[in-house]
Amino acid sequence: MRNILCNVINPISANEAAFLPRQIITIQDGVITSVRPDDGRTACEDYSDKIALPGFIDLHVHLSQYMMRGLYEPALLPWLNKHVFPEEARSAEADYASNLAQLFFNALCSVGTTMSVIYTAPFPTACKTAFEQADAMGIRALIGMTMMDKNSPDELLQNTNDSLQQSIELYNRWHSKNPMLDYIFTPRFAPTCSMELMQEVARFADNNNAWVQTHLSENTDELSWVKELFGLSSYTEVYHKAGLLRPKSIFAHAIHLSPQELVLLKEHDAKIAHCPDSNFYLKSGEYPLQLIMDAGIRFGLGSDVGAGTSLNMLHHTKMMNFRQSSLAVLPTNALYHITLGSAKLLGMDDKIGSITRGKEADIVFLSPPAGYSIGEQSLSQLVFFGSEFKVMETMVAGKSLYIA
């Protein structure tokens, strides 16, 4: 059991967060058993100079691209060909993939991320080693092997049936082995996937209530390519035809959407991973935040490493605001989209997303920069220069996975 005296910032809704100074968080068997004001009598670990936040949720990240962050090409398709595909090909080698997974998970913990939704390279061994590392370390994640069965370089190209069967094997192996981990089917994006592959993924996922992730409408050249390949009325219509528009599907980016596409996404309760840093980096465009909110489509923030430059979700909260040219994103709203909002979207808010009695103890403890005091203002500071706050400890289900 641990009693930790600290200052808590808790998301409540997209418009509200609570600052609770000098609280005692009690953790027993991985669960938060109480959060109460300091009584001056309970023996505690003294974290009173630290802020406790619910562990961060990254809704979209490529493990296999962790080492090629910052390799630049100012548009999606040339960037994929020049930097991403050669780097992902290196993960064909099991030792490389395994070392990379370990580095990646340690890096996630060091920035306070306690739940992530992950793409691995398009090789079953790369995905398998990621699961094995995550299992051994106590990581919480959805992990999937990237699928691509057309328009791909030879060293990454998969056979349609093999891609599907290997994914199903990984699903069967990991779906119910460890409650912290699950498989997510991961067709990369429509241009590198056949309609047959996407339809088979949708069929299996529907029959098994499984998760699916892919990319949608990121870049205008990509949109033209999709139009050329599939000839349908819109990019979203391609996924609609494939049967992939569904509540347990997460679409990254979703930038250039028509009113009809917004309606389709909402009708099917599909989810969006918004990746503002990546969108700025690759000059993909501006996320239609107001339209997405007006349509009532649920979304959360993703780092999109390696197009995103940092795993630190407190960098992406800042970018969520900065990437809107006229709409102001308030700190409570940004916090919500890396914590409770994403937990709800994933159907995991009974377990994670806030520091609440009865939830699992996914908590990050941070120290402000020298000279900064802790108070009501801390949330806004965290959202806008949180990467200057030092992560002192990251715990997942009560297990300490990082200590400074």
Ligand SMILES: [Zn+2]
């Ligand atoms: Zn991505």
